[in-house]
Amino acid sequence: MSVVELKKENRLGFVTINRPKVLNALNAEVLSELDQIISNICQDKEIDVVIFSGAGEKAFVAGADISEMKDKSPQESYTFARQGQVLFQRIQELPQPTIAAINGFALGGGCELAMSCDMRIATDKAKFGQPEVALGIIPGFGGTQRLPRLIGRAKAMEIILTGRTISAVEALDLGLVNKVVSAENLLAEAVNLAEAILAKGPYAIRQAKVAINKGLEVDINIGCELEGNLFALCFGEEQKEGMSAFLEKRAPIYEK
Numbered sequence: 438m439s440v441v442e443l444k445k446e447n448r449l450g451f452v453t454i455n456r457p458k459v460l461n462a463l464n465a466e467v468l469s470e471l472d473q474i475i476s477n478i479c480q481d482k483e484i485d486v487v488i489f490s491g492a493g494e495k496a497f498v499a500g501a502d503i504s505e506m507k508d509k510s511p512q513e514s515y516t517f518a519r520q521g522q523v524l525f526q527r528i529q530e531l532p533q534p535t536i537a538a539i540n541g542f543a544l545g546g547g548c549e550l551a552m553s554c555d556m557r558i559a560t561d562k563a564k565f566g567q568p569e570v571a572l573g574i575i576p577g578f579g580g581t582q583r584l585p586r587l588i589g590r591a592k593a594m595e596i597i598l599t600g601r602t603i604s605a606v607e608a609l610d611l612g613l614v615n616k617v618v619s620a621e622n623l624l625a626e627a628v629n630l631a632e633a634i635l636a637k638g639p640y641a642i643r644q645a646k647v648a649i650n651k652g653l654e655v656d657i658n659i660g661c662e663l664e665g666n667l668f669a670l671c672f673g674e675e676q677k678e679g680m681s682a683f684l685e686k687r688a689p690i691y692e693k
C-alpha cells in the first residue's frame with residue numbers, strides 16, 4: 438500500500454496522503470513517495486491542476502511524525518527539516534496550480550504542506566495550527582516563513598508562539614484559507630475551483646502563477662519587470678485564439 442497516492446482524472450491530479458491511522462503524519466516514507474510523485478506531476482502533460490488531500494475523515498495531515506522525530510540528533514533533524522523544506526518548495530514551484538482540500542487537522546507539517554499549495558479550501562471542521570513549540574521545537578518545513586507571508590507578521594507570531602489551534606472560520610478571516618465548505622462538498626468545491634482554472638488559457642495560467650510567486654519574493658519594480666516579460670511571452674497561439682474568440686463572440690478553444 439502506498440502512503441501517498443496519485444490519481445489522474447479529467448486533467449486533474451489528486452494527491453492523497455494515506456496514513457489515516459496516524460492522521461496522515463509525515464514520516465520519511467511519505468516524504469520520499471511525495472517527492473517522487475511531485476517529480477512525476479512536474480513532467481505530466483495530462484495534469485493541469487493538482488488537488489492535495491488527506492485520507493480518512495479526521496485529518497488533512499497532523500504534522501511530521503513525532504514518533505520518528507523523537508530520537509533524532511540535531512544533525513539528523515536538520516537534514517529532515519531541509520528535506521521537507523525542499524520538497525514543499527518544489528510543491529510551491531510546481532508549474533500547475535495547486536489546491537489543498539482540508540478536511541480536518543492541518544497541524545505543523547500539515548499546515549506547512551497546505552501553505553505550500555497555491556489555494557486552500559477547508560471544511561467547517563478543519564483545524565489549523567503550528568503547535569511545534571508545545572513539543573519543544575519550532576516549525577521546520579517552512580512554517581515560520583510561509584505563515585507570516587500569508588497572514589502578516591503579528592498574527593503569525595501569535596499563532597506560532599502560542600501554538601494555538603485555529604478554527605476554519607478564523608483561518609478564513611485571516612486569509613489562510615480561500616473558502617470554507619461543508620465536509621460533503623469539499624472535493625466538489627475543490628474540483629469546481631480547478632475547473633474554473635482549467636477553462637482558461639493553460640499557458641497563461643502557468644505564467645500568472647510564476648508572476649505571483651516569484652514577484653512576491655522580489656521588490657515591486659523587479660516584479661513588474663518579470664510580469665512584463667511573462668506578459669510578452671503570452672503573445673502567441675493561445676493569446677491569438679483567446680482574443681479572436683472574444684472578438685468573434687464565441688468560446689475559445691485552447692490547445693495545449
Ligand code: CAA
Binds near residue numbers: 458462501547568580
Ligand atoms: N505524529 C505521529 N503520530 C501522530 C501524529 C503525529 N504528528 N498526530 C497524530 N498521531 C497519531 C496518534 O499518536 C494516534 O496514534 P495511536 O492511535 O497509535 O495512539 C493517532 O494518530 C490518532 O491521534 P489521537 O489519538 O491523538 O487523536 P485525537 O483526535 O485525540 O487528537 C490531534 C488529534 C489533536 C491532531 C493530536 O493527534 C495531536 O495533537 N497530534 C500532534 C499534532 C502536532 O503536534 N503536530 C506537529 C508535529 S511537529 C512538526 O510537524 C514539525 C514540522 O514543522 C516539520
